[in-house]
Amino acid sequence: MKAVVFEDYKTFPTIKEVERPVAKAGEVLLKVAGAGCCHSDVSVFANATAETGKQTKPPFILGHETSGWIEDVGEGVTGFNKGDAYLVYGPTGCGHCKRCVAGEENYCENAATNTSMALGLGRNGGMAEYMVAPARNLVPLGNAEPIAAAPLADAALTPYHAIKAALPHLNGGGKYALVIGLGGLGQIAIQILKALTGATIIATDMKPEAMAQAEAKGAITVPSDENEVARIREIADGRGVDAAFDFVGFAPTIAAAQASSAVDSRVTIVGIAGGKATYDWYSNPLQQELTSVYWGSMTELHEVAAMYRQGVITPEVELYPMDCALDAYQNLVDGKLTKRAVVVPHMGE
Incomplete structure (x- = not known):
C-alpha cells in the first residue's frame, strides 16, 4: 500500500510502498477515509x-488526524462492523497511569519516557491506505461524512479542550472571547x-481571506x-476580553493576548511556535490566568464527534489524492492553505 513516510530527521517525507498492516490483539484495521495535514507534522x-x-x-508513517472504515479486527476485539466509520484518537500514553486510564493520554504522567507521542507522531499513523489503531481509540461517526471529519481528531479536539476549560470565564451575559490565529x-x-x-467573538489574523472566513x-x-x-479592547467595552485563545504561540501573539484581556481573565496558549511569555505585576491585568493546553481527552473527542454529527461544527477542508500528499504538505509549509488539507487515499473508489 502507499503511505507518506517520515524517513529521517530534517528530511521532507516521501510517498512509498509499504506492507499493509495487520490488526493484532486489541487492534482494529481501518481503511483510511481521510488524513489531515498538521503543522505538528512539519x-x-x-x-x-x-x-x-x-x-x-x-x-x-505520518498522520495523527485520521478517519476510516472498519476493515478487520484483531484477536479479542468485538463490537465493530466492517464498513462502519470512526475517528481515531491519536495520543498514545503509557496506558496505565491515572491520566491514561481516564482517557487523558494527552497528559500521560510518563510522557517523558514513552517511545512515541501519538499515532502518526512516533508510531505509524493514518497517512496511508490502511492503518491499525487500538480498538479503545476509535470514536464512532455514525452516518456522518467521514472524510471531512478527519481534522476533528486534532484541529477540533484541541480548541474544544481549550475552550471547555475556559468556560467559567465565559459563562453569563456580556462576555468576550478572543481568537488569535x-x-x-x-x-x-x-x-x-x-x-x-x-x-461576542473577536478574531485577529494577518490574512484578509482568513478574517473573511471568520466574519462569515x-x-x-x-x-x-x-x-x-x-x-480589541475598544470592542470589548474598553475592559478587555474574558478569555483569549492564542493559536499561534509567538511571543508577540502571546503579548497581544495578555494585553487584550481583562482583569480576572484567562489566556490560553494553544499554538506551539515556542514564544516566551512575560509577566509584570504593574502592567498585566490582575488575577489573569495564563495557561497552555495539549490536544484533548478521549471523552472530549466523543463530544466533538457528537457536535459534528449534529452539524454544529464543520471543518473546512481541501482534499488531495494520495499521489499529491506531498503537495499538501508543501502548501502547508508555504502558507498557501486557507483550509485544512486532507489526504484521501481511496479518492475516486
Missing part, C-alpha cells in the same frame, strides 16, 4: 533532531465558541497590526 520532519525528537524517531484550529474554535457560549462564522475581526490591542 515540526517533526523539519525541526526535530536525534536529541530533540526521541519520541518521534523515524521511520514511521485563523488557521484550521482558529476557524473551528469560532464554531465551538458559538456553540458553547453566548460570548459570526466573528468580529481585527487586523493583526500595531493597533490590534487598542481595537
Whole structure:
C-alpha cells in the first residue's frame, strides 16, 4: 500500500510502498477515509533532531488526524462492523497511569519516557491506505461524512479542550472571547465558541481571506497590526476580553493576548511556535490566568464527534489524492492553505 513516510530527521517525507498492516490483539484495521495535514507534522520532519525528537524517531508513517472504515479486527476485539466509520484518537500514553486510564493520554504522567507521542507522531499513523489503531481509540461517526471529519481528531479536539476549560470565564451575559490565529484550529474554535457560549467573538489574523472566513462564522475581526490591542479592547467595552485563545504561540501573539484581556481573565496558549511569555505585576491585568493546553481527552473527542454529527461544527477542508500528499504538505509549509488539507487515499473508489 502507499503511505507518506517520515524517513529521517530534517528530511521532507516521501510517498512509498509499504506492507499493509495487520490488526493484532486489541487492534482494529481501518481503511483510511481521510488524513489531515498538521503543522505538528512539519515540526517533526523539519525541526526535530536525534536529541530533540526521541519520541518521534523515524521511520514511521505520518498522520495523527485520521478517519476510516472498519476493515478487520484483531484477536479479542468485538463490537465493530466492517464498513462502519470512526475517528481515531491519536495520543498514545503509557496506558496505565491515572491520566491514561481516564482517557487523558494527552497528559500521560510518563510522557517523558514513552517511545512515541501519538499515532502518526512516533508510531505509524493514518497517512496511508490502511492503518491499525487500538480498538479503545476509535470514536464512532455514525452516518456522518467521514472524510471531512478527519481534522476533528486534532484541529477540533484541541480548541474544544481549550475552550471547555475556559468556560467559567465565559459563562453569563456580556462576555468576550478572543481568537488569535485563523488557521484550521482558529476557524473551528469560532464554531465551538458559538456553540458553547453566548460570548461576542473577536478574531485577529494577518490574512484578509482568513478574517473573511471568520466574519462569515459570526466573528468580529481585527487586523493583526500595531493597533490590534487598542481595537480589541475598544470592542470589548474598553475592559478587555474574558478569555483569549492564542493559536499561534509567538511571543508577540502571546503579548497581544495578555494585553487584550481583562482583569480576572484567562489566556490560553494553544499554538506551539515556542514564544516566551512575560509577566509584570504593574502592567498585566490582575488575577489573569495564563495557561497552555495539549490536544484533548478521549471523552472530549466523543463530544466533538457528537457536535459534528449534529452539524454544529464543520471543518473546512481541501482534499488531495494520495499521489499529491506531498503537495499538501508543501502548501502547508508555504502558507498557501486557507483550509485544512486532507489526504484521501481511496479518492475516486
